[in-house]
Amino acid sequence: MERRKFIQHAGLAGILAAGVAPAVHAQGANIRWRLASSFPKGLDTLFGAAELFGRKVKEMSGGKFEISVHAGGELVPPFGVVDAVQQGTVECAHSASYYFYGKDEAFSLDCAIPFGLNARQMTAWMYEGNGLKLLREFFAGYNIVNFPMGNTGAQMGGWFRKPIKSLKDMKGLKMRISNLAGAVVSRFGVVPQSLPGSEVYQALEKGTIDAVEWVGPYDDLKLGFYKVAKNYVYPAWWEGGPQISLYVNDKAYASLSAENKSIIECAAAIAHIDILAKYDARNPKALKELVGNGVKLQRMPKDVMDAGWKASQEVYAEISAKNPRWKKIYDDMVEFRREENQWFRFAEGSFDNYMQSLKL
Amino acid sequence: MERRKFIQHAGLAGILAAGVAPAVHAQGANIRWRLASSFPKGLDTLFGAAELFGRKVKEMSGGKFEISVHAGGELVPPFGVVDAVQQGTVECAHSASYYFYGKDEAFSLDCAIPFGLNARQMTAWMYEGNGLKLLREFFAGYNIVNFPMGNTGAQMGGWFRKPIKSLKDMKGLKMRISNLAGAVVSRFGVVPQSLPGSEVYQALEKGTIDAVEWVGPYDDLKLGFYKVAKNYVYPAWWEGGPQISLYVNDKAYASLSAENKSIIECAAAIAHIDILAKYDARNPKALKELVGNGVKLQRMPKDVMDAGWKASQEVYAEISAKNPRWKKIYDDMVEFRREENQWFRFAEGSFDNYMQSLKL
Numbered sequence A, B: 001m002e003r004r005k006f007i008q009h010a011g012l013a014g015i016l017a018a019g020v021a022p023a024v025h026a027q028g029a030n031i032r033w034r035l036a037s038s039f040p041k042g043l044d045t046l047f048g049a050a051e052l053f054g055r056k057v058k059e060m061s062g063g064k065f066e067i068s069v070h071a072g073g074e075l076v077p078p079f080g081v082v083d084a085v086q087q088g089t090v091e092c093a094h095s096a097s098y099y100f101y102g103k104d105e106a107f108s109l110d111c112a113i114p115f116g117l118n119a120r121q122m123t124a125w126m127y128e129g130n131g132l133k134l135l136r137e138f139f140a141g142y143n144i145v146n147f148p149m150g151n152t153g154a155q156m157g158g159w160f161r162k163p164i165k166s167l168k169d170m171k172g173l174k175m176r177i178s179n180l181a182g183a184v185v186s187r188f189g190v191v192p193q194s195l196p197g198s199e200v201y202q203a204l205e206k207g208t209i210d211a212v213e214w215v216g217p218y219d220d221l222k223l224g225f226y227k228v229a230k231n232y233v234y235p236a237w238w239e240g241g242p243q244i245s246l247y248v249n250d251k252a253y254a255s256l257s258a259e260n261k262s263i264i265e266c267a268a269a270i271a272h273i274d275i276l277a278k279y280d281a282r283n284p285k286a287l288k289e290l291v292g293n294g295v296k297l298q299r300m301p302k303d304v305m306d307a308g309w310k311a312s313q314e315v316y317a318e319i320s321a322k323n324p325r326w327k328k329i330y331d332d333m334v335e336f337r338r339e340e341n342q343w344f345r346f347a348e349g350s351f352d353n354y355m356q357s358l359k360l
Helices: A003-017 A021-026 A044-060 A078-087 A105-110 A119-127 A131-140 A179-188 A197-206 A217-223 A250-254 A258-292 A302-322 A324-344 A347-357 B003-017 B021-026 B044-060 B078-087 B105-110 B119-127 B131-140 B179-188 B197-206 B217-223 B250-254 B258-292 B302-322 B324-344 B347-357
Strands: A031-037 A065-070 A092-095 A144-151 A158-160 A174-176 A191-193 A231-234 A243-249 A296-299 B031-037 B065-070 B092-095 B144-151 B158-160 B174-176 B191-193 B231-234 B243-249 B296-299
Touching: A031 A044, A031 A078, A044 A065, A044 A092, A044 A144, A044 A243, A044 A258, A044 B258, A078 A092, A078 A144, A078 A243, A105 A131, A105 A179, A105 A324, A119 A131, A119 A144, A119 A243, A119 A324, A119 B119, A119 B258, A131 A144, A131 A324, A144 A250, A144 A258, A174 A197, A179 A191, A179 A302, A217 A258, A243 A250, A243 A258, A258 B044, A258 B119, A258 B258, A258 B324, A302 A324, A324 A347, A324 B258, A324 B347, A347 B324, A347 B347, B031 B044, B031 B078, B044 B065, B044 B092, B044 B144, B044 B243, B044 B258, B078 B092, B078 B144, B078 B243, B105 B131, B105 B179, B105 B324, B119 B131, B119 B144, B119 B243, B119 B324, B131 B144, B131 B324, B144 B250, B144 B258, B174 B197, B179 B191, B179 B302, B217 B258, B243 B250, B243 B258, B302 B324, B324 B347
Parallel strands: A031 A065, A031 A092, A174 A191, A231 A296, B031 B065, B031 B092, B174 B191, B231 B296
Antiparallel strands: A092 A243, A144 A243, A158 A231, B092 B243, B144 B243, B158 B231
8 A cells, every 4th residue: 555645545643543542542633534335325234334333433432533434436436445445545445255256266255155154153253263364364465454344144046037946947047146156156057147236127127137136135125126026036055144344454454543443343343243133133024025015935946056066166176276365264164164064953953943933 | 229339339430420521531530340240250151251341341442441350259149240230239240131030030031031032033133123122121120221242042952861752751850940941841841940050960960850951062061961961952942042131230321421331332242242153163162072972962852842832832921911021022022033033934044954954
């Protein structure tokens, strides 16, 4: 990062605060940062968590540390946030790391990969496993200090114009699905389509594409996909617990007092809880509304899941062979996933299955 | 709470801080609080989260707000913490609310009841549903402001000297299980036993009791129950996601600046994440060790689960008829639980079940 640019954006106080923060703090110094979100305001669950983060930083610092929060495209393009934080154009950003798969496959491991960890396991890997440690090493290459700051929970597999009864119904399907998930489904005949969010609805309506994967009931309802495709398939086995992340420019971070570093960490933690809690609380009502509108819920056929699992293992072997940054983190995640699922299928799985079977 | 007692314990700074905190803060005022945990140091996952909470409060306040953390029995008895916070003997405490079922059945709803919410659903109910709002009203009657500060995840159903093959194997069983769960299992013939933690191992070894429910693999391994009872049954349907709580004396809380109130909230949030992440990361290895020691994992027979469900509904109807504080919170939780499980069985449930079926 250019020093000049950093000074310009962090403000003088940010520089002064380095090392001597408590004294400066007591004298009423102000730190002003900008956060670039990859998300539009309309995704209020995701965008709202960055606002909560900014509010908590301000509150906890007694107003001495302010972070203004900007929607995707306001300061930099939604997918330009890694570059912006790396270059110090903004001090921090909020994004889903799998968007940056094209830069390096390893980004996906900070968010979700097909048949990865569920939301709780991802948080456990980050906080108590080696996840955060390994990903911090990786992000250091982009001058970024990363923090977990949200998770959507398992997403829905998406909207299909025709029912999916078996693997053969997936062959030749033009589906809006990107990056690593796109690479995996292409192995069994799906034709992945990259489309800007703004064009997806119309393409699905016209039949230019046959299917689209988005998020889950709460976000999907707002976009109205149910009006043009009635088959709502679950789960998105390519995102069983996608994590959302806070990126902080490393020099901006280093310039903070121990006090403000801790404030960043704990404000990110409450925002981490906030996103999942909001999705968990809002998805049920949205799902009910969708079903009321004639949507047909359909379980992803087992042969599609199995084909996805097989294809994903092939893709992972290829990436592991050529990308040591991926391999180091992936291998650790795989071992953690093995242990987690060995345990989760007992107490957690049997409790959940019983509760779900009650059909209250 | 007696005013004199409060002043004595909160310290003068705590009083001075009320209302005029920013100025006082800048002048270097110190606030010193004490936290009484209900947990022994040996339960390092639970006790450790209170230490993390204290550490984060100190860091974020730049050392101006310190909370010393004390193990169960050090300042007040483990089950005396509600009284202690209510009376202002200590400013805050960390406990599992179902311990206080004897004071009022409604306490259990802040922690776990048979066939209640799982960990994620509980957090969603607290943060985004009406849970925290309703429980704050209830706790106000004890001069307490409560915060979610941990969850163990679904626990194990416990250690049984003989295998449990069906409901009839539960009849007449002397089992260490307490409070609401004890009241429920007694409906189908279990004889609940209350024993201090220190006496449980010996009673199980001697056969004075036939079974004991404790926590999960990580905590259970340390107590060595596997040496005297080989049947490890899952799940504890009476605690599918027990929440741990921070209790703050209301006057002590009111005396804090907006800054310190926010610091308390966010420090509790990171500790909330910490406990579940630790259990999720540590239980798998402990379970493996237990199985290596000859422990037999056994699913709770369906007829026991069904009998538990039926008995719990009877008990809840009786409590609802006589305790309006319980009824108000319980009714809201039941509606939230219905919606959660209707949604969780789709994306979340199908993803988890597939991952668990892989037997990696």
